[in-house]
Amino acid sequence: MWYQTKITRLLGIQYPILLGPMGGGFSTTALLAAVSNAGGLGSFGAYTLSPEEMLRAAEEIRLKTDKPYNVNLWVSDVDEQLQTYPLKELERVKGLFKPYFDELGVPLPDLQTDIPSKFEKQVEALFQIRPAVFSFIFGIPSPEILKECRRLGIKTVGGATTLDEGILLESAGVDAIVAAGFEAGGHRPSFLQPAQDSLTGTFALVQQLKAKIKTPIIAAGGIVDGKGIAAALTLGADAVQLGTAFLACEESNATAVHRELLFSQATKYTVLSKSLTGRMGRMLRNRISQEVPFSTDVLPFPLQTRLLAALKPEAFRQGKTDLINFWSGQNAVSLTHRKAEELMQSLIEDVSEVCPSDKDFD
Numbered sequence: 001m002w003y004q005t006k007i008t009r010l011l012g013i014q015y016p017i018l019l020g021p022m023g024g025g026f027s028t029t030a031l032l033a034a035v036s037n038a039g040g041l042g043s044f045g046a047y048t049l050s051p052e053e054m055l056r057a058a059e060e061i062r063l064k065t066d067k068p069y070n071v072n073l074w075v076s077d078v079d080e081q082l083q084t085y086p087l088k089e090l091e092r093v094k095g096l097f098k099p100y101f102d103e104l105g106v107p108l109p110d111l112q113t114d115i116p117s118k119f120e121k122q123v124e125a126l127f128q129i130r131p132a133v134f135s136f137i138f139g140i141p142s143p144e145i146l147k148e149c150r151r152l153g154i155k156t157v158g159g160a161t162t163l164d165e166g167i168l169l170e171s172a173g174v175d176a177i178v179a180a181g182f183e184a185g186g187h188r189p190s191f192l193q194p195a196q197d198s199l200t201g202t203f204a205l206v207q208q209l210k211a212k213i214k215t216p217i218i219a220a221g222g223i224v225d226g227k228g229i230a231a232a233l234t235l236g237a238d239a240v241q242l243g244t245a246f247l248a249c250e251e252s253n254a255t256a257v258h259r260e261l262l263f264s265q266a267t268k269y270t271v272l273s274k275s276l277t278g279r280m281g282r283m284l285r286n287r288i289s290q291e292v293p294f295s296t297d298v299l300p301f302p303l304q305t306r307l308l309a310a311l312k313p314e315a316f317r318q319g320k321t322d323l324i325n326f327w328s329g330q331n332a333v334s335l336t337h338r339k340a341e342e343l344m345q346s347l348i349e350d351v352s353e354v355c356p357s358d359k360d361f362d
């Protein structure tokens, strides 16, 4: 059967369909539970959460599902240059964005460069929670962390944007690798070369990894329906991970404006931009994504996020939502489902239709 793969056996799930973790506040326990309860793997993007918030989310999850799920963290959650970032430079770069603040009548925020990484403390919470799966991006956790995951029975899943990153993840002994193609919505989580030099498409990356590594592969980026899933499995993926299609569902924490845009003509064009957070990611093309080109200086991550976050409430209030970036993958044009459970059912039915019942991808 198409749905019996290395990944379903490894993770103890029924279908090789994973909810993409969506950090920065887009994941919800309701969305996670809808996907896990439908036989896929629900995920929670937790990189901005404190350890206490992670533990509270795990409590909520326990009430909503007893099925396996994934908690996702960022190994690198603060840019290295932040600690030594000159104050003069901070003020200069802030000034580049002043016209937007003036337009909305919002003062430029005070920003501190002293932002410690949360990752180590989050991992301690993760060990307490003991989810079935720990997925991570922007690097590889230390051998000690990976060893402790093995001891606790937590499967580890690392994100790769290039073949070299996949090879490194395999040599670190992770259980599975997400092939994150450049079609994907959200951040481009490269960790060996800059994101702008790591632009391999999902299907090319799946095939490259399949040719050179043995670790199970999860295809992510631009997959929104059963045909996309069947194609990824045919090319050698052992599972798929969908972000944008679930972001558009009402269980996600996307704003109503964001969700409507994902069902609109706005989905025709997406761009890779670092203007929103300081790290490159894929979002809908709009006024701000066009006016702040890739060459514009931005603050190191996560300072740029904090700078532009100060604009958001007023931009929403004044209806100037083209001054806000909205995450989206490249393939949102044909989205139809607004409920996660219905999306899951339709994905499963559609793959079953495309793949004969005796089709085995192993």
Ligand SMILES: Cc1cc2nc3c(=O)[nH]c(=O)nc-3n(C[C@H](O)[C@H](O)[C@H](O)COP(=O)(O)O)c2cc1C
Pocket: 019, 020, 021, 022, 023, 024, 026, 045, 046, 047, 072, 135, 136, 137, 159, 180, 183, 184, 185, 186, 187, 220, 221, 222, 223, 241, 242, 243, 244, 245, 247, 327, 328, 329, 330, 331
């Ligand atoms: C709003 C948003 C936030 C995301 N945050 C994370 C994250 O924190 N960690 C992660 O591993 N992937 C993150 N992703 C990537 C998704 O998990 C998934 O791999 C990707 O969306 C798949 O591509 P698609 O959007 O074309 O379906 C995010 C994606 C979106 C759209």
